[in-house]
Amino acid sequence: MIKSDFNEYPLSSEVLKAINMLNFENPTRVQALVIPTVLEQKDIIVKSQTGSGKTAAFAIPICELVDWDENKPQALVIVPTRELAIQVKEDVFNIGRFKRIKVSAVFGKAPFYMQEKELKQKTHVVVGTPGRIIDHIEQGTLNLSKIKYLVIDEADEMLNMGFIESMKTIISSVSKDRVTMLFSATMPRDIEVLCKRYMKEPTYVKVEEQNPASERIYQERYTVEQKDKMKLLRDITMVENPDSCIIFCNTQQKVDDVYNEMASLKYTCEKIHGGMEQRDRVRVMKDFKQGYFRYLIATDVAARGIDIDNISLVINYDIPQDSESYVHRIGRTGRISKEGRAITFVTPYEGRFLNDIHQYIGKEIALKERPDKEAVSDSKQEFVEKTNTTPEIKQTKGAPLSKEIMKLHINAGKKTKMRAVDIVGTLCNIEGITAEDIGIINIIDVSTFVEILNNKGELVFRELQNMTIKGRLRKVSKADM
Numbered sequence: 281m282i283k284s285d286f287n288e289y290p291l292s293s294e295v296l297k298a299i300n301m302l303n304f305e306n307p308t309r310v311q312a313l314v315i316p317t318v319l320e321q322k323d324i325i326v327k328s329q330t331g332s333g334k335t336a337a338f339a340i341p342i343c344e345l346v347d348w349d350e351n352k353p354q355a356l357v358i359v360p361t362r363e364l365a366i367q368v369k370e371d372v373f374n375i376g377r378f379k380r381i382k383v384s385a386v387f388g389k390a391p392f393y394m395q396e397k398e399l400k401q402k403t404h405v406v407v408g409t410p411g412r413i414i415d416h417i418e419q420g421t422l423n424l425s426k427i428k429y430l431v432i433d434e435a436d437e438m439l440n441m442g443f444i445e446s447m448k449t450i451i452s453s454v455s456k457d458r459v460t461m462l463f464s465a466t467m468p469r470d471i472e473v474l475c476k477r478y479m480k481e482p483t484y485v486k487v488e489e490q491n492p493a494s495e496r497i498y499q500e501r502y503t504v505e506q507k508d509k510m511k512l513l514r515d516i517t518m519v520e521n522p523d524s525c526i527i528f529c530n531t532q533q534k535v536d537d538v539y540n541e542m543a544s545l546k547y548t549c550e551k552i553h554g555g556m557e558q559r560d561r562v563r564v565m566k567d568f569k570q571g572y573f574r575y576l577i578a579t580d581v582a583a584r585g586i587d588i589d590n591i592s593l594v595i596n597y598d599i600p601q602d603s604e605s606y607v608h609r610i611g612r613t614g615r616i617s618k619e620g621r622a623i624t625f626v627t628p629y630e631g632r633f634l635n636d637i638h639q640y641i642g643k644e645i646a647l648k649e650r651p652d653k654e655a656v657s658d659s660k661q662e663f664v665e666k667t668n669t670t671p672e673i674k675q676t677k678g679a680p681l682s683k684e685i686m687k688l689h690i691n692a693g694k695k696t697k698m699r700a701v702d703i704v705g706t707l708c709n710i711e712g713i714t715a716e717d718i719g720i721i722n723i724i725d726v727s728t729f730v731e732i733l734n735n736k737g738e739l740v741f742r743e744l745q746n747m748t749i750k751g752r753l754r755k756v757s758k759a760d761m
């Protein structure tokens with residue numbers, strides 16, 4: 281029976297509260313199919329696109345089913361890219377917020393020892409990219425003995441990226457006594473074989489997009505010589521004047537070139553590609569999601585699965601050389617049934633790629649004439665006005681959940697042998713505070729961060745100014761969320 285209301289599922293009040301505060305009104309189709317199956321501890325294969333709500337489809341039952349008291353990881357989510365690892369971590373964290381679920385993300389190019397430290401603490405869910413997960417398994421820093429839920433997300437993309445053997449290694453390292461969920465937009469043979477070999481009588485569901493990206497999104501193309509692309513980009517951005525736009529290029533070098541050119545023309549822009557420091561990639565994605573700048577110049581690292589509201593325009597500065605990539609790129613606009621626009625630049629020598637895309641999406645992308653001088657000059661004033669306007673900064677998705685939560689910093693940590701139990705013991709001595717009001721506790725070398733739930737942060741903050749923790753008065757301050 282397909283349910284149309286989250287309240288009809290056997291979910292705890294903590295999980296339902298988070299769903300409600302994230303403004304998920306009704307389950308999406310993929311959620312209606314996946315949530316009950318996983319709650320019954322059955323394996324499932326899901327053929328569906330991103331943007332269908334599939335992260336929450338596995339995050340909701342996982343957050344519900346994990347045992348809070350168990351310290352070792354119980355769920356492992358494998359994703360193809362670092363950006364996706366961070367995003368999925370945040371989504372699981374938000375849904376598990378009131379159940380105090382601890383989620384860690386492990387991915388390459390970020391310091392190993394930091395992840396190792398995090399994994400030593402209580403962790404319920406680990407999200408990671410295949411290479412780094414294997415590194416942690418080999419180093420003995422990721423304990424898989426208690427994993428009961430295994431998610432393979434974007435399986436076809438992992439196959440494309442050459443991760444098939446890594447996936448097999450990881451799956452074989454997890455106990456057979458588990459629930460396996462596999463999500464993939466397409467079902468190539470290697471993935472089918474993987475499912476057969478590693479899954480137990482899986483339920484197979486196919487979620488057709490009601491209104492697929494290729495129909496929902498208004499698509500156009502321009503024929504342009506390579507050397508004239510920048511001029512065309514300037515004209516189009518002036519006429520279109522988007523609030524938020526991704527410009528895709530095929531190589532890191534091209535991203536750098538286009539970015540340098542646009543930055544010198546005073547566009548509010550940033551860039552992202554695989555050659556950048558991970559820290560910068562994380563910052564750029566976060567700032568773009570919040571609307572700090574309007575133009576993001578990117579390689580395909582930003583094409584898959586990345587969930588950003590309200591991107592009004594996608595420009596393929598270079599036509600993608602495989603058709604699937606085209607659909608993923610344009611799918612960054614027009615998310616969850618919103619309308620969007622996508623423009624593709626095609627040089628006269630790229631007809632083959634264009635034909636492939638036409639075949640793949642089952643229709644022709646409309647060929648447009650370049651905007652004429654008049655149209656460009658008519659748009660100039662509005663364009664300049666928008667460029668000079670301070671953008672409106674959007675809240676992060678989890679912000680509504682944080683409203684009733686305060687994070688406190690305590691000036692003592694591992695080095696002074698602080699343990700979670702010391703914190704909980706002290707806080708529960710405050711009148712009006714119970715264990716239910718204490719959220720995630722993170723103890724690092726010389727600091728401890730503790731979240732206070734249910735609007736009781738101020739009370740705890742006040743009381744801790746005069747209370748001892750582990751026999752001593754500690755410096756306690758409010759921390760950034």
Ligand code: AMP
Pocket residue numbers: 303304305306307308311329330331332333334335336585587616
């Ligand atoms: P995903 O397919 O996991 O990338 O999700 C796409 C977007 O849909 C994300 O921004 C989610 O926060 C949002 N979302 C997921 N489930 C729901 C729901 N039931 N109702 C509304 N939005 C949702």
